[in-house]
Amino acid sequence: MVSEQQFKFLRSIDTPTVCNLIEIVAPERRGAGYTAVHLHCPFPDLPPMVGFAKTVTIRARDKVGGPGYMQKRMDYMDYVAGAPQPGVVLIQDLDEPPGYGAFWGEVQTNVHKALGCLGTVTNGSIRDIAAVAEGFQMLAGSFAPSHAYVHVVEFGLPVTIHGMAAQSGDLIHADRHGAVVVPADKIDAMAAALDGLMKQEARIIAAAKSGQGVEAIKAAFRG
Secondary structure (H helix, E strand, O other), rough: OOOOOHHHHHOOHHHHHHHHHHHOOOOOHOOHHHHHHHOOOOOOOOOEEEEEEEEEEEEEEOOOHHHHHHHHHHHHHHHHHOOOOOEEEEEEOOOOOOOOOOEEEEHHHHHHHHHHEEEEEEEEEEOOOHHHHOOOEEEEEEHHHHHHHOOEEEEEOOOOHHHHHOOOEEEEEEOOOOEEEEOOOHHHHHHHHHHHHHHHHHHHHHHHHOOOOHHHHHHHHHH
């Protein structure tokens, strides 16, 4: 469980700061659990997304259809709308190269917003940028004009998006910089570490701006 106070704390800081705090309280996570390749963010001024992973794989090159697929689409919507909430949809595009057809556009952003989702992180493509649901954030590998034959392959399984491995239900923090899996059991420790981190960074920056030279900067790093 994540409390409203913990959500409020995470929403108050950007994703690089979240990564810095994870390094402090869970040093074994320093080199893992975050996106490591550029993602396009069409709405950089939106606040951070903090929500639970809804994991999906898709393809767009090949046709799919029939009554079995329609039932899968219905089951997928139940999955997205289910607990825990709010959701952040993590879509791993299995096409090579990914992004052949865009899952996300005007229709899907409005549908997923209604199902409780804050936005998406995907290695795939997005479109309809001017017409997407208001406030719905998207971090994507590319832009594309067509949805081709885009369809859900599986959902609720582990995915990897631009180096970030995640499982269904993981807590995700994402903004214009990228995304990271937050260890939910470390949130209180992260909050406790924030003041010290901010003071350390402020001390180093002040020394760098002081004009007192390298010795002052080294002293600031030493604390």
